[in-house]
Every structure is written in structure tokens, then in C-alpha cells.
Amino acid sequence: MEQRVIDTLREVFELNGFIGIETRAIEQGSSLLKKGETSKEIYLLSRLQEVGHESDTPVEQRLGLHFDLTVPLSRYVVEHSGQLPFPFKRWQIQKVWRGERPQEGRFREFVQADIDVVGEGTLPEHYEVELPLVMVGALERLREFGLPKATVHANNRKLSEGFYRGLGLTDIEGVLREIDKLDKIGADEVASLLVSECGATPDQAKACLELAQITASDGAALIDRFDGLCEIHHIDMDGGDYAMAKEGLDTLTMIVDEAARIRPGSVIADLKIARGLDYYTGSVYETFLDGADSLGSICSGGRYDNLATQGSRKYPGVGLSIGLSRLVSYMLHSAGATASRISPACVLVAVWNEENRADSNEVARLLRARGIAADVAPTAAKLGKQIKYADKLGIPYVWFPNEDPADDGPDQVKNIVSGEQTDADARSWEPDTVYAQQTVKTNA
Amino acid sequence: MEQRVIDTLREVFELNGFIGIETRAIEQGSSLLKKGETSKEIYLLSRLQEVGHESDTPVEQRLGLHFDLTVPLSRYVVEHSGQLPFPFKRWQIQKVWRGERPQEGRFREFVQADIDVVGEGTLPEHYEVELPLVMVGALERLREFGLPKATVHANNRKLSEGFYRGLGLTDIEGVLREIDKLDKIGADEVASLLVSECGATPDQAKACLELAQITASDGAALIDRFDGLCEIHHIDMDGGDYAMAKEGLDTLTMIVDEAARIRPGSVIADLKIARGLDYYTGSVYETFLDGADSLGSICSGGRYDNLATQGSRKYPGVGLSIGLSRLVSYMLHSAGATASRISPACVLVAVWNEENRADSNEVARLLRARGIAADVAPTAAKLGKQIKYADKLGIPYVWFPNEDPADDGPDQVKNIVSGEQTDADARSWEPDTVYAQQTVKTNA
Missing domain, CATH: 3.30.930.10 (Bira Bifunctional Protein; Domain 2)
Structure with a gap:
């Protein structure tokens, strides 16, 4: 489910010419603390061998996990300013971490999906309407997963x-x-x-x-x-x-x-x-979903003129960030979306007995070669048990290789949802579209 | 580049019926240290607010970053044993972290791509040949990126x-x-x-x-x-x-x-x-590439019968892990693979003057609606500067909207690699296949 949402966002971002980058999760303390972010729940790192001596190193010289994707972007832009094409449009979808009080024994690890455009010296104002519109377009695409309509609420700090x-x-x-x-x-x-x-x-x-x-x-x-x-x-x-x-x-x-x-x-x-x-x-933005007031803003951002600087040179930017983990959780629990079925396989090939496993493997190989995801039964258990295994995995079809090698009759395939069973040839059979759509590109 | 490799591996793993899971990067110290892994370079975490008091908490009760994907899998299997279909076949592609000595001021953060199958109580032996073959199939697919032939070298601990x-x-x-x-x-x-x-x-x-x-x-x-x-x-x-x-x-x-x-x-x-x-x-496996002896094993693993246990219940498994970051780095530097071009966009739409930006935006919208990734020039700079911007981004086409709104003549599009310029309609124009292939699905 989350994977399909990520794939959709990535497609929209790339259609709009944003360049995908990934930055390391670990940044220098000095970089994380740069913008007065001491109130943030930052995780610092120490090596197992350093236990007892962590505090010998000043916080600025220690390493920590990034808590958003904007601070790493500003570090990245300054570091690579010589090579980057400006204005630099980038998308980035990664995990970020924020600590919680240890007595709660919890931590927060979640995925953010960001787009930003960063200029060198100046940045045209038209990006301040284009970027929220790219996000609206992306959120619009997520309505196929049950997401309600999203509206960006904009304001301006100068105003x-x-x-x-x-x-x-x-x-x-x-x-x-x-x-x-x-x-x-x-x-x-x-x-x-x-x-x-x-x-x-x-x-x-x-x-x-x-x-x-x-x-x-x-x-x-x-x-x-x-x-x-x-x-x-x-x-x-x-x-x-x-x-x-x-x-x-x-x-x-x-x-x-x-x-x-x-x-x-x-x-x-x-x-x-x-x-x-x-x-x-x-400019500052927050985004709300129809009928989901309690969820708060799901996509926020704004224009920042002073985040990244190099001597007297400034890199003004504008960007928005979707809190993806929270959004996916909302889609699963409230918006009527359902998780994909467990296995990506469309077909489970039955095994009559271990001596004939090679025949079942060959059927699976032929199906996979045509892009149909297939699994083979783990053991030559009773047929009922094999069908139950497919059912538990949410695999819609069970394939029965022709049992008698002497008889060159056809294989059969059973749709265990409808109960329908037909003759089938692994070189040409196609699953019903409704099931086929779920294969391979679908992630559990 | 790395993204395309990940997409390819994921496709092969799902074609073979492996279920994708993602586990949190942060695990309990007790879980990370479980298998006598004290020699590992594990990163422990502490909150910014805890500085100076880190060592008040025993290492087992602290949090740390996972250093591989097998230890988290064993924790995951035990925690979810009630819901999982066994044998449980899963793929997992995630970052892992290992520390280095701080005087080197470095850390290691890299991506691993793992497949494992875990049984409940027992696990049939046929998986011990099937899993290495899935990896060989996956590595075979990577030969299109210039990877040499891979051979799995197998042994057995009992032998x-x-x-x-x-x-x-x-x-x-x-x-x-x-x-x-x-x-x-x-x-x-x-x-x-x-x-x-x-x-x-x-x-x-x-x-x-x-x-x-x-x-x-x-x-x-x-x-x-x-x-x-x-x-x-x-x-x-x-x-x-x-x-x-x-x-x-x-x-x-x-x-x-x-x-x-x-x-x-x-x-x-x-x-x-x-x-x-x-x-x-x-069983134990290592995998070597033809002509890349110095690289060492790029995909290793084996059978483990005692890693995950719950009371007297055992969850034997067999799995292999590709060190993906190292492999991609090798492909880029030694195997003749080249990084994708910088921008995912196929077309840069030129802007004659800021008043006509809307016309250029409309061309981009029409192209995107047909799956052609498009960017719009950041400013109405001189045409030469706009073409230079496309060139720096590696965008092969620059689109010129019809300049005179009074004249309903056609737009034009220029292939800045070949220099060819032709009339074009954003509702029907298609890029040459060789360029079209690089759009949207390609990651920078």
C-alpha cells in the first residue's frame, strides 16, 4: 500500500521534471542544530564501543539522524552547488526520525515525501504557485486509493x-x-x-x-x-x-x-x-482533506530565503512536504482504502509429489517469463492444504499441472475466489484483468 | 541508477512470489546484540535531551540502528508468527548502518537487498537451491546495466x-x-x-x-x-x-x-x-562476478536453523543478501554502466516572456497528461540560455510554443542532441523511442 502510494507520487514528481535525490540519514550535529532546532527531538548516535564516553564529544561534532528532508537539502545544495543546475527541482522520499520521551519507550520513524525548488541567488515567484499545484495533482492521483479531496491553504509571512x-x-x-x-x-x-x-x-x-x-x-x-x-x-x-x-x-x-x-x-x-x-x-502552506479536520495538515511547506547560505551567496527555496506515513495510515483506517493482498503472486502452482516438483517449477518459470507472478507450493501436502495456503496468502489462482506424465492432457487452473476451474496452458493463459492488475507492480 | 536497480530486483522478487516487507530501522539493543554480535559496529541512539546521561541506561534497553536485515527479520517473524503464512517468503530492500572508528570521521550507510524464506518448525530443503537461483536470475537481469556474469559458490557447514x-x-x-x-x-x-x-x-x-x-x-x-x-x-x-x-x-x-x-x-x-x-x-553461499575478484562476494547468505526461536518453537530460514550500494558503485565505476541523465524530464518548454508563461505551462500539461515528463523554463531568459539549461539537465528536447498568438501556426520542437527541429502538436507529438524510454520510470 505505502509502496504503491510512493510509486504514484514519484511518477507525478518526475512527470513534472523533479529530480530524485537521496541524502544520507546521518548528518553532522552542527548541520542538524543549525537553524536553532534544539527544541527538536533529534536522535544522536554513538558507537557501541563508545558507551560511557559519549559526552566526551561536543554535540555539534557528533552524528545524528535527520528529522526532516529540508535541512539535509540545504546541506546538499551548498555542498554540490558547483555541479547542480539551478533552479534545482528535486523530489525526495525518505524516512525521518524524531525521538520521544524514553519513559514512553517509543520512537517515531516515518516517511516524508518532499518537493522543493532551490535557486541560486534568486528564485522566480511563479514556483510559489507551481509547487503547491504539483502536490495537489499528486494528492488528486491518490484519490483512487480512497483519499478525500485536498485543499491547500496559503498565507504569507510578510503579510x-x-x-x-x-x-x-x-x-x-x-x-x-x-x-x-x-x-x-x-x-x-x-x-x-x-x-x-x-x-x-x-x-x-x-x-x-x-x-x-x-x-x-x-x-x-x-x-x-x-x-x-x-x-x-x-x-x-x-x-x-x-x-x-x-x-x-x-x-x-x-x-x-x-x-x-x-x-x-x-x-x-x-x-x-x-x-x-x-x-x-x-509563502506558507498547509493542506487539509475534506472531512478530515482532526487529521490536521497533511502537506505543509513554504518559501525560505535564508536556509541555505554559502558566504554571502543565498539559495532561496520553496517546498512542500507530505507526511506520508500518517497519510497512508489515515487512508487505511479511515478513508476506506484496503491493504493489498499479502502475496504479490497471482498463481500458486500445486505440487502433486516431491518427485514432480520440477514440473511445477517449470510451470512457474513459464508464467513468470510472461510477467505473471507465481509461487510454487512449499510441500506436496494434501491438495486442500495447498489451496488453503494460497487462500491465506491471498493468491487468487491455484494451478494443477497435468498429473499423469504419460497422458499429455492439459493442465488446469482454479480461481479459488469464484471456484471456476478450466484447462490452461502456461504458455498462453492470462488471469482475469482484475487479478492481473494486482501482480508484480503491487507491493504487500 | 540505484533506483532502477532496486526496481528490477523488486520485480524479480515479486514475480517469484516473495512478499515485500519493511521493518523499522531502529531496534532494541537486546535484539541487536542477541546473537553475540558485540563485535559489530552498532550505532546506539540517544535523544538530544539525554546528552550526558546516555550511559544511565543499559545497552540492552537502549535503541540502535539495524546493521543487517536478517536480525530484524527474525524479530519480525517471532512478533507476527500468529498472522504470517508459513513458509514465509519475503524480500526487503533497506538501508543498514555500521559505524566506523570516529577518528576517521566516517560512517557506513548502505542498502541491502535480501530474500529469505522462513518456516515454522521445519523448512523443506528445496528452498536451499531455489533462493540462490532467484538471486542468480535477479543478477542476470542486472547484466543490462553492464554487470558481469555472477556465479554462486556454495558449501555446507555440516560437511x-x-x-x-x-x-x-x-x-x-x-x-x-x-x-x-x-x-x-x-x-x-x-x-x-x-x-x-x-x-x-x-x-x-x-x-x-x-x-x-x-x-x-x-x-x-x-x-x-x-x-x-x-x-x-x-x-x-x-x-x-x-x-x-x-x-x-x-x-x-x-x-x-x-x-x-x-x-x-x-x-x-x-x-x-x-x-x-x-x-x-x-548451506552457505557467496557470489562472485566474472573478472571482479577484488570485489569479493556481492551476494551472501545461507541456512540458519536457530536464529529465530519462540520458547521451544523454531523458525528455520534460508536467505541471501545483496550488498546493493557496493554493487551499484562497482557498476558505475568498473562495469561500464552510466548514471541516468540528471533530469527525468524529456522536454523543456521554452518561455518567450513571463506574460506567456501560461501558454508554456499548458504545453507541459498536455505532454504530462500523455506520460511525457516535461519541465518549463525557469525564466524567460534569452533562448540560448534556456537551451543551455536543458543541456545542463540532460533534457533532450526543447519545445517552442508558437510565439505569435495572432498567428495560429504550429509549435516547434528541437532535439538539442541532433539539432533537428520540426513542427509539433503537444496533443500528439512523441519523442524518439530512445529518449522516451528514459522518462518517468528513470530515476536520477
């Missing part, structure tokens, strides 16, 4: 920051962090935190929450609502703060209008999206 | 042990460990080690080396040579030691004869194969 500053607030990171909690703790709680933690007056807190309530599916409506709110709160529309907000507003307007033209209903502006602790500098 | 005991030796593990060094340090050195480390007389050491020199491609020759050596060294052919050796000899005879019948030249008996430190109890 929020300009507005907050226009109100007279200065702890921008603090405000973003609290706004990020809206879905979890509700507006009243966020309002008191804005006052107690970020130095906001009750009126400023109210204005922040009003901003967070704005949504729009076209640019004109977005501008209307945002400018209206600025007027209500007396934000100087000739001042530098509004100018900053306007920069973000223009980008967001472009995004929703372009998206509406290309794929209506796929991207909306939603000014509560904050992505609290991350390294984003402009 | 070796019976012979050594028949000679009067008792430190069987010691002898196997020294014999395992033959290719590295040569016969003279091994002979002195057998005397100094394993308590062998010079005559016993000589007999061990003579056994290690026996190879055979058919069962009759094998029996002839083995029995001849037993006679020379006065091993009692009615005694228990010979009976033990005979058990291994019978299995090995079956393997080479069956393999010769099904795929001549694929498997030979080679009595120097020892697999020194591992958990094998019967």
Missing part, C-alpha cells in the same frame, strides 16, 4: 508581519507561534496568550484574530478584506509596515488567482496559517 | 564440521574463522593460524586446506573428491563425524545438480566458503 507591525506589535515570532495554536486551543485562549506572552493589548490581540479569520478564494476578495481590516485598525497604508504586508499580499493574490485559473478550488488564501517555529520567510 | 571433527579437531568455529581468511591472507598464513589458534597439527591444517581447495560443478564429482579426501586422511566413513558431513554433502549435491539442470553454470560447490562469524547452520 502577517507587516500587519502585526502596523498594529504596533514587535514580537512577531511570538505572535506567529501563538496564532499557530488556533486550531488546537481556540481563539479565546490564543487572545490571552497574545496579551500575556507577546505584550499585545486586548485590541491588538483582537485584530490579530480578525486577520486570522480572513479566507478568500480569489485575489480581489482577498485584497478587499485585508485592506478593509487595515482601515478598521488604522494601519497607515502609506507606511513601511503596510508596504511589507503588500508585498506578501501581492504574492498571495497571484497564487490564488493562478491556482483558480489552472485548477479551481485547489488553493485558498487562509490568513491563520502561521507555521510557527519554522524557517519560512514568505 | 565442513563433520570433516574437521573426523580429523580430530574440536574448535570448529575457530577453524571456520581462519578458513574464511583464505582469500585475504593466503594458504600459508591460514595454515599457521590453524596451528597456533585452533590447536591443529600441521597435518590437520594441511587437510583443512585440501578440503578448501575442492570445487565441483556436479554432484558426482563432488562426492568423488570429498570421499577421496576422507580416505586419504583416514576418516572413518561409518562414524558419526562422516555421517554429519554426509548430511551436508547430500544437500550440496542436490543444490549443484538441481542448479545445473535449471541454469547451467550458475552454482558451483566450493568448499572454502565458510562465512566465518555468522549464524549459519547448513
Whole structure:
């Protein structure tokens, strides 16, 4: 199931010209801790031979497991900048790890599927609408597995920051962090935190929450609502703060209008999206599934202008990441998708007795040569037991080689789901399409 | 490149009815250390928050990264024994990790590709020839990437042990460990080690080396040579030691004869194969490539009867493992294989000016809808620069949308390798087969 989802995403990413890369799971501590990520649950490594002396080495010089695919990408881009074609579009699907408190005896290991485009020095704005649309296209393809419709909710950090500053607030990171909690703790709680933690007056807190309530599916409506709110709160529309907000507003307007033209209903502006602790500098995205509010965002990202730097040279990027393990788990448990059957084999070839195993092997060889996955019964047990083995593996067909070598009559094949049994020749027989589709390309 | 190799192996494994599983990379220390593997370079984990207190937890209760895929399989089988169909045939392709001394500042992270079949209580012997043959078939498929012919060299632990005991030796593990060094340090050195480390007389050491020199491609020759050596060294052919050796000899005879019948030249008996430190109890395999002696074995394994146990219940298995990263590296550097081109895209659609980007996007959309991977130029730079970008990415075609919207003339497409430029319609144009083959399914 997860494998089929990965194959589908990979196909969409490559159709769109993204280059697949894989980075090592182990990075230097200095690289993992670079962006102030000390709050992350990072796993550090030590060799069995080092037990008792782990702490002799400073954390920055130790090794650790990557906790996302964006930090490794920024390391990779700087390391290979001489060879890479910029803008560099890459897809990457890998496991990442985050620790949990040891008393829970648990750890978190999950697969993320990322696309990013990274420029050298500059990066055109059109990627800020193209990348979310590639993800929407990919998620659309997953609807065949029962996934509901996905909608990207976009915002822009500059828009929020300009507005907050226009109100007279200065702890921008603090405000973003609290706004990020809206879905979890509700507006009243966020309002008191804005006052107690970020130095906001009750009126400023109210204005922040009003901003967070704005949504729009076209640019004109977005501008209307945002400018209206600025007027209500007396934000100087000739001042530098509004100018900053306007920069973000223009980008967001472009995004929703372009998206509406290309794929209506796929991207909306939603000014509560904050992505609290991350390294984003402009556009930010979260993605929600119809009827799956409790799942939260399944695909998030944004534009980051300062993550990768090399001396004075910057590598601005924009990217989105699907939390694949969580998504697949949702698809299996809630979205009506079912796991593939256990065995990839389409046919189990029966064995009459061990002396004739070679005949059964030959049938399997002929089927495989034509792309039909086949297994051979493990022992020459009673036929009922062999059929039960096929059933337990979810193999739909059992093949009976012609029992009497003296008689050159045909083999037979039984569909153990329908019970139908027919003559068959391993050189030409084809399974019903509905079963054939599940073979080989299907992963258990 | 590695991705294409993985896809090929997966296809062969599934055609043969192996079930794909993935196990977590992180295992309990107790599970990793179970089989006396303290000599392995295991990586242990600690949370960033635990720095300074790592050693408060006993190693068995800590977490670590798996160093192979066989130990995790044995844990998995025991944990899921109630649900698994036995014999359980599984393939698994994953990264594994082994530490190196920190002063080298290095670590080893590589991909292994394993197939195993695990029985419940018993496991029929025919799998001991079938699994190496599946691997030979898989390696055969890799010859299209430039891999030389592979030959499996098989031996049997019981044969070796019976012979050594028949000679009067008792430190069987010691002898196997020294014999395992033959290719590295040569016969003279091994002979002195057998005397100094394993308590062998010079005559016993000589007999061990003579056994290690026996190879055979058919069962009759094998029996002839083995029995001849037993006679020379006065091993009692009615005694228990010979009976033990005979058990291994019978299995090995079956393997080479069956393999010769099904795929001549694929498997030979080679009595120097020892697999020194591992958990094998019967058949052992190593695989060598023609003309690549220095590479050593690229696919090894064997039968293990005691690795997975649950109370008194045993889960005997047989399996082989390809060291995939090493193999791919060899294919790229020595076997004449070349890495895929950088971008998976087949076409780069040019952009005349930013106002017409939507037209270029629409061409790309039409091509992708027909399975042709396409990228769009990042900026409306001068045409020469756009063509250079395609060239750097290894994209063979550049598409020119009809420049003048007033004129409904056709688009054009240029093959930047041949220089040929023709009229084209994104709804029907097809790339030359040779390029089309590289799209989408090809990974960078």
C-alpha cells in the first residue's frame, strides 16, 4: 500500500521534471542544530564501543539522524552547488526520525515525501504557485486509493508581519507561534496568550484574530478584506509596515488567482496559517482533506530565503512536504482504502509429489517469463492444504499441472475466489484483468 | 541508477512470489546484540535531551540502528508468527548502518537487498537451491546495466564440521574463522593460524586446506573428491563425524545438480566458503562476478536453523543478501554502466516572456497528461540560455510554443542532441523511442 502510494507520487514528481535525490540519514550535529532546532527531538548516535564516553564529544561534532528532508537539502545544495543546475527541482522520499520521551519507550520513524525548488541567488515567484499545484495533482492521483479531496491553504509571512507591525506589535515570532495554536486551543485562549506572552493589548490581540479569520478564494476578495481590516485598525497604508504586508499580499493574490485559473478550488488564501517555529520567510502552506479536520495538515511547506547560505551567496527555496506515513495510515483506517493482498503472486502452482516438483517449477518459470507472478507450493501436502495456503496468502489462482506424465492432457487452473476451474496452458493463459492488475507492480 | 536497480530486483522478487516487507530501522539493543554480535559496529541512539546521561541506561534497553536485515527479520517473524503464512517468503530492500572508528570521521550507510524464506518448525530443503537461483536470475537481469556474469559458490557447514571433527579437531568455529581468511591472507598464513589458534597439527591444517581447495560443478564429482579426501586422511566413513558431513554433502549435491539442470553454470560447490562469524547452520553461499575478484562476494547468505526461536518453537530460514550500494558503485565505476541523465524530464518548454508563461505551462500539461515528463523554463531568459539549461539537465528536447498568438501556426520542437527541429502538436507529438524510454520510470 505505502509502496504503491510512493510509486504514484514519484511518477507525478518526475512527470513534472523533479529530480530524485537521496541524502544520507546521518548528518553532522552542527548541520542538524543549525537553524536553532534544539527544541527538536533529534536522535544522536554513538558507537557501541563508545558507551560511557559519549559526552566526551561536543554535540555539534557528533552524528545524528535527520528529522526532516529540508535541512539535509540545504546541506546538499551548498555542498554540490558547483555541479547542480539551478533552479534545482528535486523530489525526495525518505524516512525521518524524531525521538520521544524514553519513559514512553517509543520512537517515531516515518516517511516524508518532499518537493522543493532551490535557486541560486534568486528564485522566480511563479514556483510559489507551481509547487503547491504539483502536490495537489499528486494528492488528486491518490484519490483512487480512497483519499478525500485536498485543499491547500496559503498565507504569507510578510503579510502577517507587516500587519502585526502596523498594529504596533514587535514580537512577531511570538505572535506567529501563538496564532499557530488556533486550531488546537481556540481563539479565546490564543487572545490571552497574545496579551500575556507577546505584550499585545486586548485590541491588538483582537485584530490579530480578525486577520486570522480572513479566507478568500480569489485575489480581489482577498485584497478587499485585508485592506478593509487595515482601515478598521488604522494601519497607515502609506507606511513601511503596510508596504511589507503588500508585498506578501501581492504574492498571495497571484497564487490564488493562478491556482483558480489552472485548477479551481485547489488553493485558498487562509490568513491563520502561521507555521510557527519554522524557517519560512514568505509563502506558507498547509493542506487539509475534506472531512478530515482532526487529521490536521497533511502537506505543509513554504518559501525560505535564508536556509541555505554559502558566504554571502543565498539559495532561496520553496517546498512542500507530505507526511506520508500518517497519510497512508489515515487512508487505511479511515478513508476506506484496503491493504493489498499479502502475496504479490497471482498463481500458486500445486505440487502433486516431491518427485514432480520440477514440473511445477517449470510451470512457474513459464508464467513468470510472461510477467505473471507465481509461487510454487512449499510441500506436496494434501491438495486442500495447498489451496488453503494460497487462500491465506491471498493468491487468487491455484494451478494443477497435468498429473499423469504419460497422458499429455492439459493442465488446469482454479480461481479459488469464484471456484471456476478450466484447462490452461502456461504458455498462453492470462488471469482475469482484475487479478492481473494486482501482480508484480503491487507491493504487500 | 540505484533506483532502477532496486526496481528490477523488486520485480524479480515479486514475480517469484516473495512478499515485500519493511521493518523499522531502529531496534532494541537486546535484539541487536542477541546473537553475540558485540563485535559489530552498532550505532546506539540517544535523544538530544539525554546528552550526558546516555550511559544511565543499559545497552540492552537502549535503541540502535539495524546493521543487517536478517536480525530484524527474525524479530519480525517471532512478533507476527500468529498472522504470517508459513513458509514465509519475503524480500526487503533497506538501508543498514555500521559505524566506523570516529577518528576517521566516517560512517557506513548502505542498502541491502535480501530474500529469505522462513518456516515454522521445519523448512523443506528445496528452498536451499531455489533462493540462490532467484538471486542468480535477479543478477542476470542486472547484466543490462553492464554487470558481469555472477556465479554462486556454495558449501555446507555440516560437511565442513563433520570433516574437521573426523580429523580430530574440536574448535570448529575457530577453524571456520581462519578458513574464511583464505582469500585475504593466503594458504600459508591460514595454515599457521590453524596451528597456533585452533590447536591443529600441521597435518590437520594441511587437510583443512585440501578440503578448501575442492570445487565441483556436479554432484558426482563432488562426492568423488570429498570421499577421496576422507580416505586419504583416514576418516572413518561409518562414524558419526562422516555421517554429519554426509548430511551436508547430500544437500550440496542436490543444490549443484538441481542448479545445473535449471541454469547451467550458475552454482558451483566450493568448499572454502565458510562465512566465518555468522549464524549459519547448513548451506552457505557467496557470489562472485566474472573478472571482479577484488570485489569479493556481492551476494551472501545461507541456512540458519536457530536464529529465530519462540520458547521451544523454531523458525528455520534460508536467505541471501545483496550488498546493493557496493554493487551499484562497482557498476558505475568498473562495469561500464552510466548514471541516468540528471533530469527525468524529456522536454523543456521554452518561455518567450513571463506574460506567456501560461501558454508554456499548458504545453507541459498536455505532454504530462500523455506520460511525457516535461519541465518549463525557469525564466524567460534569452533562448540560448534556456537551451543551455536543458543541456545542463540532460533534457533532450526543447519545445517552442508558437510565439505569435495572432498567428495560429504550429509549435516547434528541437532535439538539442541532433539539432533537428520540426513542427509539433503537444496533443500528439512523441519523442524518439530512445529518449522516451528514459522518462518517468528513470530515476536520477
